[in-house]
Amino acid sequence: MRNMERGPSLPPAAKARDERNAARRAARQAPKPAGTFTRRFVLVATLIAFAVGYAAFSVQWPNMPFAAYVAVAAGLVALAVQVGLRLLQGRVARR
Numbered sequence: 030m031r032n033m034e035r036g037p038s039l040p041p042a043a044k045a046r047d048e049r050n051a052a053r054r055a056a057r058q059a060p061k062p063a064g065t066f067t068r069r070f071v072l073v074a075t076l077i078a079f080a081v082g083y084a085a086f087s088v089q090w091p092n093m094p095f096a097a098y099v100a101v102a103a104g105l106v107a108l109a110v111q112v113g114l115r116l117l118q119g120r121v122a123r124r
């Protein structure tokens with residue numbers, strides 16, 4: 030009953046932890062500029078390129094040596110298209 034007039038307050042360690050957590054939340058929510066190559070973009074673009082290459086390989090399966098070349102070419106084209114679109118996104122966002 031002695032300290033009732035002070036009101037509710039946090040201990041210093043809890044206050045510091047709360048401030049650190051608030052700073053982390055603010056840093057996480059900071060939007061990245063459009064057109065940047067994030068880890069997520071690289072992963073998704075690679076998976077899509079593999080899927081396109083696999084589909085092309087499957088279509089050309091009877092022509093075996095040619096099928097591998099088509100798969101690699103299709104995968105590279107898919108990756109190039111995605112990277113090109115990402116670069117264009119960055120250019121448009123800077124305008």
